[in-house]
Amino acid sequence: MNYGCLPELYDSVENLNDSYIQSKDILLKPKSSVTGVAPVPFLSITDVPATHKSFYTCSSYNHLTVSDGPSAICTGCNSYMSRRLTYVAPPTAVGAVAAAGGFVKDVVTYMVMDDLVVKPMSTISSITLLNKFNVKDVGVLKKKVVNFGMGEALKLLKSSFESKAVLTSVFMSSVRLKTELVCQ
Structure with a gap:
C-alpha cells in the first residue's frame, strides 16, 4: 500500500532533536477523542479536549x-x-x-522538503542541500511565495497520501500547466 510521503514526514519529526520541539x-x-458532540480540532496543541x-x-x-x-x-x-x-x-x-x-521551541527556522521531511535550517544544511541538488549558481534559484489556506491544506493532505513530491504537486502545478500550454 502506498502512503505517499507520510512515512518520511513521520520519521523526520521523530528524528528531530528534542531541543527543537x-x-x-x-x-x-x-490521543483520539471520538465524540459525536463536538468537532475535533484539526491539529490541537493539547491532547485533552476542551471542556x-x-x-x-x-x-x-x-x-x-x-x-x-x-x-x-x-x-x-x-x-x-x-x-x-x-x-x-x-x-x-x-x-x-x-x-x-x-x-516548536524558540525561534528556529525549518525547511520542509518536497517529500515533507522537516529539518532545522542552518547554513550547513543549506549548503548540503545545494550540493545534493548539484546547484552551482545560486542566482538560478527563485523564491516562490505561496498562499496557504484551507483549500491548499486539503490539497496538501490529499497529495501527501499519493505523492513523494507534495509541495511541487500542490504549489507548482500551475507553473507546470502554463509550461505545458506554452510548449504545445
Whole structure:
C-alpha cells in the first residue's frame, strides 16, 4: 500500500532533536477523542479536549457565591443561582506553547522538503542541500511565495497520501500547466 510521503514526514519529526520541539508525542501519537458532540480540532496543541464549564450566581451583585448548576440556592438571599458567569482561564503552559509558535521551541527556522521531511535550517544544511541538488549558481534559484489556506491544506493532505513530491504537486502545478500550454 502506498502512503505517499507520510512515512518520511513521520520519521523526520521523530528524528528531530528534542531541543527543537515541545512534544513529539502530541504529533506522533495523538490521543483520539471520538465524540459525536463536538468537532475535533484539526491539529490541537493539547491532547485533552476542551471542556467548557459553566458557573452561576444569584441575581444580586452583593453575594459572592458561585455554583456549577443553575438550580442551586444562594446562601445569602435564598434565590436561584441562575445568572451565568463568564469564566476566563488563566494563561497556562499550553497557552504559552501556543503563543510561542505551537509545536516548536524558540525561534528556529525549518525547511520542509518536497517529500515533507522537516529539518532545522542552518547554513550547513543549506549548503548540503545545494550540493545534493548539484546547484552551482545560486542566482538560478527563485523564491516562490505561496498562499496557504484551507483549500491548499486539503490539497496538501490529499497529495501527501499519493505523492513523494507534495509541495511541487500542490504549489507548482500551475507553473507546470502554463509550461505545458506554452510548449504545445
